[in-house]
Amino acid sequence: MLNNIIIRLIAYYAAWLLALNGIFRLFPQILYYVAKERERIFVGQGLEEGAAASVPMGIIQEGVARLVDPAHTIPVLVAMILAFGVTLPITWLYRWTRPRKKYTQSFVHTLLIIPITISLIVFLVKGSLALAFSLAGIVAAIRFRTSLEEPIDCVYMLMAIGIGLAAGTQLTTVAYIASVIFTFLILGVWKTNYAALPVEITGWKIDSIDKLGKASIDADNPTKEAYNTQIEVYTTKVNAAKKATALILVPNTKRWKITDVIKNTDGTDIVVFDIWLKKSVVLTTFIQDIEESGKGYINNVKLTMQKPNRV
Numbered sequence: 001m002l003n004n005i006i007i008r009l010i011a012y013y014a015a016w017l018l019a020l021n022g023i024f025r026l027f028p029q030i031l032y033y034v035a036k037e038r039e040r041i042f043v044g045q046g047l048e049e050g051a052a053a054s055v056p057m058g059i060i061q062e063g064v065a066r067l068v069d070p071a072h073t074i075p076v077l078v079a080m081i082l083a084f085g086v087t088l089p090i091t092w093l094y095r096w097t098r099p100r101k102k103y104t105q106s107f108v109h110t111l112l113i114i115p116i117t118i119s120l121i122v123f124l125v126k127g128s129l130a131l132a133f134s135l136a137g138i139v140a141a142i143r144f145r146t147s148l149e150e151p152i153d154c155v156y157m158l159m160a161i162g163i164g165l166a167a168g169t170q171l172t173t174v175a176y177i178a179s180v181i182f183t184f185l186i187l188g189v190w191k192t193n194y195a196a197l198p199v200e201i202t203g204w205k206i207d208s209i210d211k212l213g214k215a216s217i218d219a220d221n222p223t224k225e226a227y228n229t230q231i232e233v234y235t236t237k238v239n240a241a242k243k244a245t246a247l248i249l250v251p252n253t254k255r256w257k258i259t260d261v262i263k264n265t266d267g268t269d270i271v272v273f274d275i276w277l278k279k280s281v282v283l284t285t286f287i288q289d290i291e292e293s294g295k296g297y298i299n300n301v302k303l304t305m306q307k308p309n310r311v
Helices: 005-026 029-042 048-052 060-068 070-097 105-125 129-142 151-168 172-192 209-220 238-252 283-293
Strands: 229-235 253-263 269-277 298-305
Touching (some): 005 029, 005 172, 070 105, 229 238, 283 298
């Protein structure tokens, strides 16, 4: 049952709520320390850091006392654990929804670690303008060269940074709710394959996916006969399979059309496409891309080469 991604996400977030509720009931002092830390950040009251600056550097006992003082250590631990916990399902989502060609393990590692880093930086620079500017100078000197090719990767990174900031400022509810909403929103967009193709409008009416394919044929090939390949897409969801397949056909073919939809006795369907493949297309990769695009409802893709027609 846990192989179902919806059930896994709901179970994970519910377990987090139950665990946090139980911990806070058993140790209510944690909420007190977290609230005081939030007050120091946003209200500016009780800033022990300013008083600590006047303590001579040679007094080591002061540093040791701070290290074991729950008023200082518990908010840090809460921020780090929360940042890790609510970011973990976001990394799962990235692994589930990103195409294999665009998936990067190092980016997943970055997503998991950066919220913890951001939350620690918040603890470091709070109440100190000099530290904040110093940190900005250090980051500018390092000059990270990594560039994100896909806009969605930037969204993931921005979300991870936001969670880190929320955890570091003790806004635990914000971090949790943001993670839940982001996870299910991205999952919904991926599952529905939203806006896979541009929309063709005739007058005031939106053309269907079938008409979209045929319209591209009519514009590029008035004879309507130039196809060199036929593919059969075996699916459990016809409309979703049409959209997922068309998403791959648009950049890899000169023209294409849906010729038939065959219903099988076992409840599955076969969507038949006539296409004209571009010369640069690698057939094995082309088929894999279709299967990956319709992962979950495209069971198989069969390709039959035909003798090229003259246009």
